[in-house]
Amino acid sequence: MLPTIPDVIKRLSVIVGNPKISLSEISSFISSDPALTSRILKMVNSAIFGFPGRISSVTHAVTLLGFNVIKGLLMGVTVLDLMQTAMVGLREHSVGCAIAARTIAEMKGMKNTEDASVGGLLHDLGKVILLLQFPQDYKLVLEATDQKGMLIFNAEKAHFSETHAAVGLWLAEKWKFPKNLTDVIAYHHKPQLAKNAPVDTAIVHLADILVRTMGFGYAGDAFVPAVSPASFEQLNLSEEEIREVLRNIESMRGMGDDPAW
Numbered sequence: 001m002l003p004t005i006p007d008v009i010k011r012l013s014v015i016v017g018n019p020k021i022s023l024s025e026i027s028s029f030i031s032s033d034p035a036l037t038s039r040i041l042k043m044v045n046s047a048i049f050g051f052p053g054r055i056s057s058v059t060h061a062v063t064l065l066g067f068n069v070i071k072g073l074l075m076g077v078t079v080l081d082l083m084q085t086a087m088v089g090l091r092e093h094s095v096g097c098a099i100a101a102r103t104i105a106e107m108k109g110m111k112n113t114e115d116a117s118v119g120g121l122l123h124d125l126g127k128v129i130l131l132l133q134f135p136q137d138y139k140l141v142l143e144a145t146d147q148k149g150m151l152i153f154n155a156e157k158a159h160f161s162e163t164h165a166a167v168g169l170w171l172a173e174k175w176k177f178p179k180n181l182t183d184v185i186a187y188h189h190k191p192q193l194a195k196n197a198p199v200d201t202a203i204v205h206l207a208d209i210l211v212r213t214m215g216f217g218y219a220g221d222a223f224v225p226a227v228s229p230a231s232f233e234q235l236n237l238s239e240e241e242i243r244e245v246l247r248n249i250e251s252m253r254g255m256g257d258d259p260a261w
């Protein structure tokens, strides 16, 4: 089952999937669209990325973030937009997950914490595609989580025989997403399978669960899945560190529902 893709994402995928595109071409693409420009700047200056100073121009953002992150971010802001129509609360869930992931990446001394931010934003990309392409079917999936007390991952599997993680993997490969982002999207529910970015994937896996425990946003069910013991051990966060991640998520409550995003 291969879903068709909304036009806006298709147009963007031409840029994201083009290995030959230059940073200045990406800059001009963003700058030619004022709404996109303001969203990108808002995002890079928010707690999702946590840069200390203000980034005031697209050129500055593009140079600072580099190819992989800017491509992921470009996809991220567009997908966040679609999330709002696809499933109320999914955007807030994704924003919360990005903040949590960035915070954990910082605690772990990761060099490129932006990768965790983008991974958090896009980890449930497959849900957006499934929701937009099969709204009726997905409604049944959501009813199943509600009435049968199922996790969304299992309800998708029961209904579509595939999950949002598999659909996300398919898209990420099709668009030649950076390998670490592809891992996060494909394996955030089974972090032990990540080969290219096991730490980023473990981080987003835990971030996803922490955001759910906070009742922050909505990701398709009312339950909190179990944390992978291996990931939990791998990240080795203290109780105080976990509390700090939760505080950071809490401080951004409501942001994902702000229409300015």
Ligand SMILES: [Fe+2]
Pocket: 123, 124, 164, 188, 189
């Ligand atoms: Fe997910």
Ligand SMILES: [Fe+2]
Pocket: 093, 097, 123, 124, 208, 219
């Ligand atoms: Fe999620």
